[in-house]
Amino acid sequence: xxxxxxxxxxxxxxxxxxxxxxxxxxxxxxxxxxxxxxxxxxxxxxxxxxxxxxxxxxxxxxxxxxxxxxxxxxxxxxxxxxxxxxxxxxxxxxxxxxxxxxxxxxxxxxxxxxxxxxxxxxxxxxxxxxxxxxxxxxxxxxxxxxxxxxxxxxxxxxxxxxxxxxxxxxxxxxxxxxxxxxxxxxxxxxxxxxxxxxxxxxxxxxxxxxxxxxxxxxxxxxxxxxxxxxxxxxxxxxxxxxxxxxxxxxxxxxxxxxxxxxxxxxxxxxxxxxxxxxxxxxxxxxxxxxxxxxxxxxxxxxxxxxxxxxxxxxxxxxxxxxxxxxxxxxxxxxxxxxxxxxxxxxxxxxxxxxx
Amino acid sequence: xxxxxxxxxxxxxxxxxxxxxxxxxxxxxxxxxxxxxxxxxxxxxxxxxxxxxxxxxxxxxxxxxxxxxxxxxxxxxxxxxxxxxxxxxxxxxxxxxxxxxxxxxxxxxxxxxxxxxxxxxxxxxxxxxxxxxxxxxxxxxxxxxxxxxxxxxxxxxxxxxxxxxxxxxxxxxxxxxxxxxxxxxxxxxxxxxxxxxxxxxxxxxxxxxxxxxxxxxxxxxxxxxxxxxxxxxx
Numbered sequence: 001x002x003x004x005x006x007x008x009x010x011x012x013x014x015x016x017x018x019x020x021x022x023x024x025x026x027x028x029x030x031x032x033x034x035x036x037x038x039x040x041x042x043x044x045x046x047x048x049x050x051x052x053x054x055x056x057x058x059x060x061x062x063x064x065x066x067x068x069x070x071x072x073x074x075x076x077x078x079x080x081x082x083x084x085x086x087x088x089x090x091x092x093x094x095x096x097x098x099x100x101x102x103x104x105x106x107x108x109x110x111x112x113x114x115x116x117x118x119x120x121x122x123x124x125x126x127x128x129x130x131x132x133x134x135x136x137x138x139x140x141x142x143x144x145x146x147x148x149x150x151x152x153x154x155x156x157x158x159x160x161x162x163x164x165x166x167x168x169x170x171x172x173x174x175x176x177x178x179x180x181x182x183x184x185x186x187x188x189x190x191x192x193x194x195x196x197x198x199x200x201x202x203x204x205x206x207x208x209x210x211x212x213x214x215x216x217x218x219x220x221x222x223x224x225x226x227x228x229x230x231x232x233x234x235x236x237x238x239x240x241x242x243x244x245x246x247x248x249x250x251x252x253x254x255x256x257x258x259x260x261x262x263x264x265x266x267x268x269x270x271x272x273x274x275x276x277x278x279x280x281x282x283x284x285x286x287x288x289x290x291x292x293x294x295x296x297x298x299x300x301x302x303x304x305x306x307x308x309x310x311x312x313x314x315x316x317x318x319x320x321x322x323x324x325x326x327x328x329x330x331x332x333x334x335x336x337x338x339x340x341x342x343x344x345x346x347x348x349x350x351x352x353x354x355x
Numbered sequence: 356x357x358x359x360x361x362x363x364x365x366x367x368x369x370x371x372x373x374x375x376x377x378x379x380x381x382x383x384x385x386x387x388x389x390x391x392x393x394x395x396x397x398x399x400x401x402x403x404x405x406x407x408x409x410x411x412x413x414x415x416x417x418x419x420x421x422x423x424x425x426x427x428x429x430x431x432x433x434x435x436x437x438x439x440x441x442x443x444x445x446x447x448x449x450x451x452x453x454x455x456x457x458x459x460x461x462x463x464x465x466x467x468x469x470x471x472x473x474x475x476x477x478x479x480x481x482x483x484x485x486x487x488x489x490x491x492x493x494x495x496x497x498x499x500x501x502x503x504x505x506x507x508x509x510x511x512x513x514x515x516x517x518x519x520x521x522x523x524x525x526x527x528x529x530x531x532x533x534x535x536x537x538x539x540x541x542x543x544x545x546x547x548x549x550x551x552x553x554x555x556x557x558x559x560x561x562x563x564x565x566x567x568x569x570x571x572x573x574x575x576x577x578x579x580x581x582x583x584x585x586x587x588x589x
Contacts, residue, residue, distance in 0.1 A: 078488060080482075
């Protein structure tokens with residue numbers, strides 16, 4: 001549906017974001033994930049032809065030449081609701097009014113979308129008097145009222161408090177599934193991306209560095225920076241000792257590890273990536289199927305949300321996440337000796353040298 | 356003090372009796388300043404919007420010229436307009452010297468910098484992302500500009516009132532270009548000047564009260580509109 005090749009988005013005269021290739025299929029939900037200031041919003045504004053771009057942008061197979069005509073097939077929701085000083089109904093109907101839709105028809109469609117987003121009862125209220133969550137629902141209703149073929153969402157939840165955000169994400173996910181609208185969403189929140197997206201693109205330092213399924217991005221990040229951003233806290237320098245058809249044998253500091261993934265071609269010194277959630281903690285040596293077990297000392301225990309983060313010293317640093325209940329059951333304390341394990345099927349090997 | 360009290364008493368009598376000279380001067384003021392302001396709005400608001408919303412080479416220079424224009428001395432404007440309208444001047448064929456049309460030109464030149472400059476400032480204060488949002492909703496550049504002018508309408512209204520206020524109170528240019536012809540180009544300010552020079556304080560006060568009432572009315576409308584907006588929760 002939308003194809004970008006070597007797309008560069010500018011802010012003023014300055015190139016700020018680049019994507020070598022994006023292919024967006026009809027009905028697909030794509031999330032662009034990355035830290036603040038990475039260039040995700042600029043990339044989305046480029047895809048929406050709202051900033052100057054270089055490169056190729058094709059919509060339904062044809063190059064986008066008439067930006068006004070293209071923009072009449074899309075809609076963008078920004079971080080702030082950006083409502084006009086009019087009634088909620090008039091705001092929701094604004095895109096339709098700009099397309100010359102008669103008042104009766106556009107009011108009916110606007111009211112329908114407002115109701116779908118749970119703010120139908122606010123139709124007669126002045127839009128500038130709404131709460132943040134209500135205003136953002138009106139902004140989304142305004143975008144959906146024009147029945148866009150592609151909906152771009154530029155961090156639309158980031159200014160909302162947590163409960164409002166969670167409810168709105170759930171409602172929007174429902175509406176988007178129901179309508180089958182093709183969506184590109186910008187977020188720096190991994191959970192938001194996972195809630196709404198089929199595929200995830202990671203933008204770092206102005207470059208779209210990886211675009212793949214959520215499983216691939218979170219399980220097999222393509223470089224150490226992405227690994228760190230998607231929560232793979234353990235990125236350990238390793239050396240390949242030998243590789244068979246079944247296993248790759250590695251050395252990490254003074255320890256040995258085994259993984260099922262073959263070593264990256266031409267790189268005998270890969271980086272071994274393990275998510276903290278995949279590390280299992282036991283009080284003593286137990287017989288399990290895990291091929292990798294290390295005696296470790298707990299350096300530090302930190303609460304993070306509903307879990308505990310353990311910083312371990314196994315001869316190399318290792319991070320593990322356990323539930324608070326597990327931490328209580330095992331009576332874990334800083335300084336304790338434990339056994340940390342992970343299965344050979346879990347780690348992902350990254351080439352240390354980027355080609 | 357006695358002169359002031361006598362003047363006020365005379366003013367009340369003239370306004371109450373519907374003195375024809377006072378009425379003529381009031382109507383002439385409203386017509387001339389109203390026409391000059393309308394033309395200044397029609398030409399100045401789009402130009403102010405262009406300066407406020409877009410970036411182009413020479414924009415800062417243009418804005419500086421506009422800001423300078425806001426401080427133009429009315430007598431200097433009057434001098435230039437008289438020179439142009441003089442029989443041998445570039446616009447002498449129009450025969451607009453000592454006419455209301457000539458006064459409208461002079462007052463337009465005094466009003467339009469305020470309308471342009473304050474409209475530009477009003478639109479520069481609008482969130483730049485709002486324009487992007489309107490374009491993303493399918494607005495053309497013209498539609499987006501119009502919606503942004505409407506969105507900042509109270510500030511633009513302020514620009515319009517500033518323009519009108521600049522010319523309704525002005526005396527120098529109108530005196531020079533209009534020649535203060537009784538029943539035609541004599542407006543409130545030029546009539547006040549004349550009546551004061553004659554020692555007719557009753558007439559001068561009557562004209563002054565009406566001028567003040569017009570200015571107060573405009574200020575009240577602006578204030579009411581702005582406070583009304585705040586009361587709606589903006």
